[in-house]
Amino acid sequence: MKYAHITGWGKFVPQRVMTNDDVAQLVETSDGWIRERTGIGARHVAGVADSTASMSINAAINALDIAGVAGNQLDLIIVATATPEHAFPSTACIVQDALGADRAGAFDLSAACSGFVYGMSLAADAIKAGSAQNVLVIGAETLSRVVNWKDRNTCVLFGDGAGAVVMQASDQPGGVLSTLLRSDGSGGDLLILPAGGSKMPVTHEAIDQHLNTIQMNGREVFRFATRVMDRAAREVMHKAGWTADQVDVFVPHQANMRIIESASKSLGIPLEKFYCNIEYYGNTSAASIPIALTEAAESGRLRPNDRVVTVGFGAGLTWAAAALQWSQPRPPSRSRKTLSRVGYGIAGMRSRAKRVLRRFEDRVFGTLDPTLRPPAPGRNGKSSNGNGKYAPAPTPMPTQVPSLPIPDRDASALESGKQPQPVDEKLD
Secondary structure, three states: OOEEEEEEEEEEOOOOEEEHHHHOOOOOOOHHHHHHHHOOOEEEOOOOOOOHHHHHHHHHHHHHHHHOOOHHHOOEEEEEOOOOOOOOOOHHHHHHHHHOOOOOEEEEEOOHHHHHHHHHHHHHHHHHHOOOOEEEEEEEEEHHHOOOOOOHHHHOOEOEEEEEEEEEEEOOOOEEEEEEEEEOHHHHHHEEOOOOOOOOOOOHHHHHOOOOOOEEOHHHHHHHHHHHHHHHHHHHHHHHOOOHHHOOEEEEOOOOHHHHHHHHHHHOOOHHHEOOOHHHHOEOHHHHHHHHHHHHHHOOOOOOOOEEEEEEEEOOOEEEEEEEEOOOOOOOOHHHHHHHHHHHHHHHHHHHHHHHHHHHHHHHHOOOOHHHOOOEEOHHHOEEOOOOOEEOOOOOOOOOOOOOOOOOOOHHHHHHOOOOOOOOOOOO
């Protein structure tokens, strides 16, 4: 039987730190008001050069260094994020290219603040099934770019950053022992980014109404979080065969200190067993748990063979938990780290070479599909299709999609139970 061990961890946060006093310059609030209600004292905010992909790459490199794994040894890359670099291509593919992971599949995972634990669960399943040996799981967010900085209820909460872990197959018992994934879409409107998808594209009207920023029903989200933190932790511990007093460290999603305190009371576990860094980072959504795991490992709070429980919860609504036995890191190797850095440099050069080659091939050979080739100039203002025949220039694409007429269904046929005749629905 294969076990999925966490063998490497890393984080990256932007250099710019925004304190509560800085936020108080934008909205009516204060350091005391924010700390009392959330436990947050500061958050990191992305600079001009920072993005979800760039932070993911930096966190990934740090995790790979600790694991002693090169990019080209990865089989799978999962990036959990609610703020991807683009709608497509996936942020994971950008990471794959930067790391030179030419053997790896890559995809993004959207489960908001639960996303990283979702990703760990999928990675563990892939390893246990034998379809992957080395998996990179990243949680990364650039929430400062989807926050309404005039909304006191949300702008005080969120920060930017990325965290990553390397998960590897092993015959040694340990690693991820149990996971729990849950969702409740009926609460989707409680925490939502309305505009930017297929239902509501970003328009001037949407921007004027701040629909391209996070909207949250804070009271309902708080109630939801306090319920599922306790429930998910108990269930995942039961699946692992643990009791609460056997757990060494709890690493919860860093959303609100009051939620963590409520979980501590309901589980009957001292708050000292919970690793908390929300004071310095705020809520970094999918990045919060991997950032906390990394800091706990670096500070010595996590030791080999420690029993660890992580719980995430967020938009969707989603929640997830994992029970894992912490692994012994490999001894650091300066030569291996140097070789990895050289490998990333080579990966960058190879990526640029591929781009140049594609442009060269397109210019010299064009596309293999004749229907996609641009028409060549012909005689008398006409254009040639490449077969010696001439055709008029292609019709430009419409700027708007024509609307479909609403068919006039036969109401009397429906009432009588008869099957109505199909209506020929054609474009105008």
